[in-house]
Amino acid sequence: MRRRYRGTGRQRRSNCPIACTLDLVGDRWSLLIVRDLLLGKTRFDEFLASEEGIATNILSSRLKGLENLGFVVRKGDDRDGRRVQYSLTRSGKSLGKLVRGIADWGLRNLPQTTLAPGGGK
């Protein structure tokens, strides 16, 4: 008796583009990671340092999710074997439009919100 909760690769609730999009990235963290990637961050530590304060387990799980969805690629750093470089795929970059749309709405409708430095790209 399987219950269908959200997450990577689960069954769709409908064919509505809104519902499907929310099924993929409709949580509190995924798009913030995408935001950071768009801003040029590439490392685990850098995402961790963002002011929202994501926990390491959540970050790890969201990065895996985004990777499974084909939005992010993970590759080791040649010069430093400890480091990992996360980056957006072409598909992941398409999320930029979505992220900017959300940022735009927030800026217009939520007082005291401001773009992070470098976010105006």
Add this chain to the structure above:
Amino acid sequence: MRRRYRGTGRQRRSNCPIACTLDLVGDRWSLLIVRDLLLGKTRFDEFLASEEGIATNILSSRLKGLENLGFVVRKGDDRDGRRVQYSLTRSGKSLGKLVRGIADWGLRNLPQTTLAPGGGK
């Protein structure tokens, strides 16, 4: 020892417009209800009938949340005392832009997604 989980009216994680927007409507259901309201639905039963199949308790709680945020108003039907009319406030209507942006991204990037009839408005 209060832990700050998400939800209506809690403290912001940052002043990032993306984070703040996600704090308000970054869950699996709220924007689908907004979608339905934009499509002209007004009643509890109508939201319930949407193909995604929201549960009554979740619907109830999301409607309350959207009301608390000032996006939705609830008023009783004069002709039928059982019925309740939910509708978008001016502020709630501004979410239309956000919803359309998400729908747009979904349509372009997720195969097999199609707009509900009447959704092309």
Add this chain to the structure above:
DNA sequence: ATTTTTGATTGCAAAGTGCAACTAAAGCCG
């Protein structure tokens, strides 16, 4: 008066989130 409709609430189990502690591999430094 009984049944149906409408808009919910309640109880419970399962899944998700957040925090703190811990780990493991690789690099640094004397």
Add this chain to the structure above:
DNA sequence: CGGCTTTAGTTGCACTTTGCAATCAAAAAT
């Protein structure tokens, strides 16, 4: 080499949220 540090995680546990099914209460319909 050997111990310390950095980087990228994993694990355990408590708490919260979600989803389902059952139930409820008021109003309307019959």
